[in-house]
Amino acid sequence: MAKFNFDEIVDRRGSDCVKWDETDVDGMLPMWVADMDFRTAPAIIEALQRRAAHGVFGYEHVPQSYYAAVVGWFARRHGWTFRPEWIIYTTGVVPAVSAVIKAVTVPGDKVLVQTPVYNCFFSSIRNNGCIIEENKLVYSDGTYSVDFEDFERRVADPSVKAFLLCNPHNPAGRVWTPDELRRMGEICLRHGVFVIADEIHCDIVMPGYKYTPFASLSDEFLANSATCTAPTKTFNIAGLQIANIIAADDTVRKKIDRAININEVCDVGPFGVVALQAAYNESEGWLDELLPYIKSNYDYLCDFFAAHMPMLKVLRLEGTYLVWVDCTALGRTSSDIISELKDGEKLWLNGGDIYGETDRPFVRINIACPRATLVDGLNRLLHYVERIVK
Template sequence: MYYDFDEIIPRRNTRSYKWDSTDDDRVLPLWVADMDFRTAQPVVDALARRVQHGIFGYVRVPDEYYAAVTGWFARRHGWHIEREWIVYTSGVVPALSVIIKALTRPGDGVVVQTPVYNCFFSSIRNNGCRVVTNPLLYEANTYRIDFNDLERKTADPSVKLMLLCNPHNPAGRVWSRDELRRIGEICRHNGVKVVADEIHCELVYPGHTYTPFASIDESLLQNSITCLSPSKAFNLAGLQIANIVSCDEAVRQAIDRAININEVCDVNPFGIEATIAAYNEGEEWLTQLLDYLKGNYNFMCRFFRTFLPQIPVTKLEGTYLVWTDCRALRLDSDTLQARLLEQAGLWLNSGTMYGAEGEGFVRWNIACPRSVLHEALMRFRSFVESLSANR
């Protein structure tokens, strides 16, 4: 089946968080990480069948759900997940929060690699823990890990966890097997458990390979917990479903207690049906999506090289979130975001949302029809040219 990702599907006035968080109809929102594409037809069909039943009470998670999840990761990624390792919950952010609650005490340190997804910070602080940063090193329009710093930070006995983002949001890195192994060895040596947020794992481009952290070897499997969801890859974020994977029964029991304390133990019938359909029948759609997203990224890079060469575009190995280095504009990120919204009607994310290391950068969500991306780029270009003219 052919999917038309160029189709404009109006989202304004649909209670969309992305589109309806402003009353200004001229605003183009390329900020929050959901896509402006209709999801795979098998998912739509499965949800339609569920709607036709007309009763939406409490549900049990069926065997088919676990089979869909385990089958997908075995087929696509060679990772054999046992059914009993899976604990379902309502989202990856709630998952991160309950894992931190289960495995730390207030005052403990949790390592993050900045710039990084902003909810990492809130999940740590909401559980009374300390954010410990292992800043990524920005070189040649990409990022690498400062392993010496990671060794120093994890050697602190008060540091108990590391939140690993793979693929990394917003840096766009898909960490290699060797990089992941070294992270794992450092953390295991220092008694630090790795919590791998792999929500973007399907959004990886040619030349790069997603490696599930827990699949590398038995020691890393034993010393890690993985958070997964079909929400980013299949545009299902509003259906509120995710999975926590741990082979350690004691860890799962602690997480289950925390899930009940946080009261995020129930999922909805639509999330279950969508997950089954996406993992069993959505691969063709995902293949076409990745090709389109890569085309969007290439289009964006050509635009910047031609019209805005002073603004580097970070290399994108995975996700649909593009990180641009705007320091040449001599505006701090928050001011740049505000002025783009006010003067150009373009809503991007300020880099400082992702930590102090994001200063001078902005994040773009390119999961939209190419014509929308082109309009956003034209607005950005006009803003930059106006900025230069007025200096």
């Protein structure tokens, strides 16, 4: 028996959320920014209510139980055990990534990314005065893979100092296999390139796939990496601003700690600290019901495309709740598609261009919503496609 009702429509309008309130257009359906339209797990809501009832919200001391919750989650859920003293907390995974870049580079260095990739990677690299080096993922047979020859050629460039890995990958939907991660990690080790692993999507993995923490693969990888992670995507609590960096090497960790302080992102709030513990310690059952719901939304979407829009290609979704669709058949750029969908159908998706996908038009659809919302979005998309494809 299902305990949680993911079909429930929670009206988010008027809650000052980016997704629903950052538009003046009445009736706009947002399926772009990566948060979910589900209420978070009950244990998290209750823990926050208890904390709110206390009524005093001074500066936060992060307790030992917080670190134990992070360690416990990764050990239980992902089979990766690390020491609590390797954890540095901060306000988000983007601030985490940015601080690690600052710690391991100097302005003018290059940082390698695998495009298309999460757009904030580009700004984090640039904001640290570094240069973006692109290892384009190879698109074929409805999925993406790594061009390892190109990867090694770029990693071997002495000005490349770090590789910013996205595992699982947004927006390609890949959950990298141990083999793929090993090859990437070994190439980086060979050329002295530090690995920054953004693993924020680690818990949202579809049946048949398994997330492997990059740092768990070997002691050498562990020492040559920093993992940036959070419970915020998993439990839909991004607004509470809490994230962690796991860095085993003492020297590297000291540098990251310094960067976190220079960037003034070293203080977190009581709600994030409370929510993380309720998430990791008490909300696994909620996640276990969420994942099949997302999978069933994905299956529904695939059937809908196959039946009504077979000319658009839905990529395999191994992880994340962000579906990547090849819209080449529409004969338009992704930014044209996005603005025509907004103007004509009041449907807000993200276009592939912002992720550095310049070869073909893609759109990204966030399917972490009640089924009825997904159906509404798909019908809007179909209406648009029927208008332009005769």
